[in-house]
Amino acid sequence: MQKGEELDEYIRECSKLAERPYKFILKFFTKKKRRVLLTFFLWTCQRSPCWVIPLATANILDALSGANENITEVIAKNLLILTFFILQNIFSTYHATKTFNKIVRGIESDLRGALVRKMQQLSIMFYKEIQSGKLLSKVTRDVENIETFLDQAVRSVFFIITDVVIALAVTFSRSIIVFLFFWLSVPMAIGIIMLFQKKISKENNTFRKEMENTTSQVAEMINLIPVTRAHGLQEVESRKIVKQVEATSNSGFQLDLVNSFFGATHWVAFQFFQALTLGFTAFLAIRGTITVGDVVLFQGYFATILNQISSLISLYPGFCKGFESVKSVSEILTEPRIEENAAIVPLGKLRGEVIFDHVTYTYKNNEEATLNQFSLKVKEGESVAFVGESGAGKSTILNLLIGFDSPQEGRICIDGINMKNLDLNEYRSQIAVVPQNTILFAGTIYENVTYGLDNVSKERVMAVLKQVGLTDFVNSLPQGLDTTLAEQGNSLSGGQKQRLAIARAIIRNPRIIVFDEATSALDSASEKMVQEATESLMKTCTTFMVAHRLSTIRNADRIVVIQKGKPVEEGSFDELMEKKG
Numbered sequence: 001m002q003k004g005e006e007l008d009e010y011i012r013e014c015s016k017l018a019e020r021p022y023k024f025i026l027k028f029f030t031k032k033k034r035r036v037l038l039t040f041f042l043w044t045c046q047r048s049p050c051w052v053i054p055l056a057t058a059n060i061l062d063a064l065s066g067a068n069e070n071i072t073e074v075i076a077k078n079l080l081i082l083t084f085f086i087l088q089n090i091f092s093t094y095h096a097t098k099t100f101n102k103i104v105r106g107i108e109s110d111l112r113g114a115l116v117r118k119m120q121q122l123s124i125m126f127y128k129e130i131q132s133g134k135l136l137s138k139v140t141r142d143v144e145n146i147e148t149f150l151d152q153a154v155r156s157v158f159f160i161i162t163d164v165v166i167a168l169a170v171t172f173s174r175s176i177i178v179f180l181f182f183w184l185s186v187p188m189a190i191g192i193i194m195l196f197q198k199k200i201s202k203e204n205n206t207f208r209k210e211m212e213n214t215t216s217q218v219a220e221m222i223n224l225i226p227v228t229r230a231h232g233l234q235e236v237e238s239r240k241i242v243k244q245v246e247a248t249s250n251s252g253f254q255l256d257l258v259n260s261f262f263g264a265t266h267w268v269a270f271q272f273f274q275a276l277t278l279g280f281t282a283f284l285a286i287r288g289t290i291t292v293g294d295v296v297l298f299q300g301y302f303a304t305i306l307n308q309i310s311s312l313i314s315l316y317p318g319f320c321k322g323f324e325s326v327k328s329v330s331e332i333l334t335e336p337r338i339e340e341n342a343a344i345v346p347l348g349k350l351r352g353e354v355i356f357d358h359v360t361y362t363y364k365n366n367e368e369a370t371l372n373q374f375s376l377k378v379k380e381g382e383s384v385a386f387v388g389e390s391g392a393g394k395s396t397i398l399n400l401l402i403g404f405d406s407p408q409e410g411r412i413c414i415d416g417i418n419m420k421n422l423d424l425n426e427y428r429s430q431i432a433v434v435p436q437n438t439i440l441f442a443g444t445i446y447e448n449v450t451y452g453l454d455n456v457s458k459e460r461v462m463a464v465l466k467q468v469g470l471t472d473f474v475n476s477l478p479q480g481l482d483t484t485l486a487e488q489g490n491s492l493s494g495g496q497k498q499r500l501a502i503a504r505a506i507i508r509n510p511r512i513i514v515f516d517e518a519t520s521a522l523d524s525a526s527e528k529m530v531q532e533a534t535e536s537l538m539k540t541c542t543t544f545m546v547a548h549r550l551s552t553i554r555n556a557d558r559i560v561v562i563q564k565g566k567p568v569e570e571g572s573f574d575e576l577m578e579k580k581g
Contacts, residue, residue, distance in 0.1 A: 007110070007113050007114050007117045008117070011114050011117065011118050011333055029103070029107075029154075032103050032106075035099055035102070035103055036103065038099055039096055039099045039100040039103070040158060042092050042095050042096035042099060043092075043096050043100075043155070043158055043159065043162075044162065045088060045089075045091075045092035045096075046089055046092040046093045046096050047159055047162060047163065048085050048088075048089075049082070049085045049086050049089055050163065050304065051163070051166045051167075051170075052081065052082055052085045053082065053300070054170075054296070054297050054300035054301055054304075055170065055297065056078040056079070056081065056082045057293075057296055057297070057300065058293035058294060058296055058297035058300075059074060059078050059293065060074065060075050060078055060293075061293040061296055062293035062294075063075060065293070100151075100154070100155065101151070104147055104150050104151050105147075107147070107150060108143060108144075108146075108147040111143050111146065111147075111329065112139060112143050114333065115138065115139050115143070115329065115332055115333070116139070118332055118333055118335070119135065119332065121338050121339060122332075122335055122337055122338060122339065123337045123338065123339045123404070123405060124339075124399070124404035124405065125337065125364070125404070125405055126335065126337045129364075131216035131217075131219070131220065132216070132219055133212070133215040133216025133217065133218065133219035133220065134212045134213075134215065134216045135332070136215060136216075136219065137211060137212045137215040137216070137328075138212075138328050138329055138331070138332060141211065141215070141325075142208075142325035142328045142329050143325075143329065145321055145322055145324075145325035146322055146325050146326060146329065148318075148322070149318060149319065149321065149322025149323075149325070150322075152315060152318060153315065153318075153319065153322065156311060156312070156315055157312070157315075159308065159311075160308040160309070160311060160312050163304050163305070163308045164304075164305050164308055164309070167301035167302070167304050167305050168305070170297075170301060171298060171301055171302075174290070174294055174297065174298070175284070175289070175290055175294065175298070177284070177289070178280075178281060178284070178290070178298050181277065181280060199258050200255075200258055200259065200262065200316065200317050200320050203251070203254055203255040203258050204255060204317070204320040204321050204324045205324055206251050206254075206255075207248070207251045207252055207254075207255050208321075208324045208325070208328060210244075210247055210248040210251040210252075211248055212328075213244060213247075213248070214244050214245060214248045217240070217241055217244050218241065221237055221241055224237070255317075258317075259317045262316075262317065273306065277298070277299065277302045278295075278299055281294070281295045281298045281299065282295060339403070339424065340406060340420065341423060341424045341425065342420055342421050342422070342423075343422070343423035343426070344421040344422075345417050345418075345421040345422060346423070346426075347414070347415065347417065347422055347423065347426050347427055347430075349430075349511075350414070350415065350427065350430040350431070350511040350512065351380045351415050351511065352380040352381060352415075352511045352512050352541055352542030353378065353379060353380045353413075353414070353415050353416065353542070354377075354378040354401065354412070354413070354414060354512070354542060354544075355376070355377045355378070355412070355413040355416075356374055356375055356376040356377075356397070356410070356412055357375055357410050357411050357412070357413065358373045358374070358375055358409065358410035358411075359371050359373070359374045359375070359400065359407040359409070359410035359411070359412060360372055360373055360374070360407060360408055360409035360410055360565075361393075361396055361400060361405070361407045361408060361565075362408060369565055370391075370393045370396045370565050371393045371396055371397065371400075371407070371565040371566075372564065372565040372566055373409075373410070373566065374393070374397070374410070374565055374566060374567065375410075375567075376560065376567060378542060378544075379542075380542060381539070381540075381541065381542055382542055382543075382557045382558065383538045383542070383543035383544075383545070383555075383556045383557045383558070384543065384544055384545070384556060384557065384558045384559075384560060385544075385545045385546070385547060385552075385553035385556040385558070385559045385560070386398075386544070386545070386546050386559075386560050386562055387546075387547075387553070387559060387560070387561055387562070388561055388562035388563055389563070392562040392563055392564065392565065393562050393564075393565040394546045394562055395516060395546060396565075397544075397562075398514050398516055398544060398546060400412060401512075401514060401544060402428070402431070402433060402514060403419060403422075403424045403427065403428065406419070406420060414427060430510060430511045430512070431510050431511065431512040431513065431514065432504075432505035432506070432508045432510035432512075432513045432514070433505065433513075433514045433516075434498075434501050434502050434504075434505045434513070434514065434515045434516065435501070435516050436516045436517035438494075438497040438498050438500070438501045439501070440485055440492075440497060440500060440501070441485075442484070442485060442486065443484065443485065444479075444481065444482050444483060444484050444485070445474060445477075445480075445481050445482075445483055445485065445500070446458065446461055446481040446482060448485060448500055448504065449461050449464065449465070449500060449503050449504050449507060450504075450507065451504060453507070453508070456507065458481055460507065461481060461503075461507065462474070462481070464503045464506050464507045465503055467503070467506060468499040468500075468502050468503050468506070469499060470496065470499050470500065470503065473496060502534070506537055509540075510541050511541050511542065512541060512542045512543075512544070513537060513538075513541055513542075513543050513544070514543075514544045514545070515534070515543070515544070515545035515546070515547070516545075516546050517546055517547055531552070531555075535555055538555075538556075543556070553573065554573040555573075556572075556573070557572065558570055558571065558572065559571065559572065559573060559576055561576075
């Protein structure tokens, strides 16, 4: 099974368990049972000195108090055994950490991989309704919380269980009365947890949501800095972010107070109970029911039991935080709005014929349809431009053509095949899109132009850049095509960025190309160069474009005027101008 298929199966399994955090957590370890069992064995070896020390101490004290005649032999034997258990701790601790952390880091990697893969499968409409900062928080902070939780929870719970079981077993073998007394600590621990459970869960949930809001607002602020600076709104934006940061800080402060009061309450209760145990075992020793060594043994073991129960209680806030992150991550893993990709009918080599057949599309929360029974037939190799007022449905037509969403009514046919039956990846590999907002990443010019393509020669890239008028600019750079661009191409002008985006489309030799206001940031000279490139490209493929400049669309074979989601007029540039007189 390939990695992608493994992640898809992983997503399906996690989605089923998302409403049950405990099972969701346990699922992480089911495929690594042998390594988990080996870890448990190594942890047992690692922890064993804590169980042997009280026994050895009790044996030596009993020997010193005259309970055993061979004092020297008893002391030497117990010290030898104790030395062995202490020294082996170095080996067992190292290998336990190596074995278990490999499991946990693998889970962290798989979970992030599953989230990234699921986000690549979700529809574009989903991304229009969620802030990118929240998604970033889920992939980074929440996965890190889960990884920390898994590490602490499994390790700590194992130590707690084994310590308590060993302590109770040895106590039971020495004194049933003391064993029963020890059990009184259990209902007290459960009572303290139940007392704080709802409050801690509520505060963790509030803090997590405030953190997501802070992350998303900071990410949004960074993107808006040019706009903010241009309008002198730095103080306004700063106050808004500071207000959100303060809200997050206050939420975290309330969580800290609850956790602190919770920790202090169980610590005081357990210290009081330990003092009570000391008095109880001392009374039994005075009566001769147990030995002085047993008093030390029971005090040591009861301290272990209380400390471990106290540790378990102290971990509870962390458990709540981990489970809250599980819920947060599961919001993505269980998100149903996946892009439909049927792959029922093979497309083969795309020709470029497109038919919109009575297409109706309505955006979520909108009462009026953006496209209303829209019909249009575009022949192979034809170039079509859409014009109309803002909101008329032009960009919606392009989004549906790319496959970002499906119409609620009607159908879109590509080469006579309903798009719902196509493999969208196969289809999109043969088209190119030049969006209005140019998207470049922090990589070299070569990497940006050839994004997603393999084995493209630099000569071919330079030939395409020449078509869009960028050869002089690239040649003027010290590293040429290997020059690294800043994030989002911020080291380039708007026109240079758009010409790079057009070069990225041209180099793919597409059968269908979509221009959405692709020349809006170009000056007249740059636009002329791009027009020459696009005009030669239009002769080899079917072209769809949205533009407001008449110079951009005047060479289109057909211009379609859109009003309220319907074509109301169409013809060549000259034909439409003639109709207008």
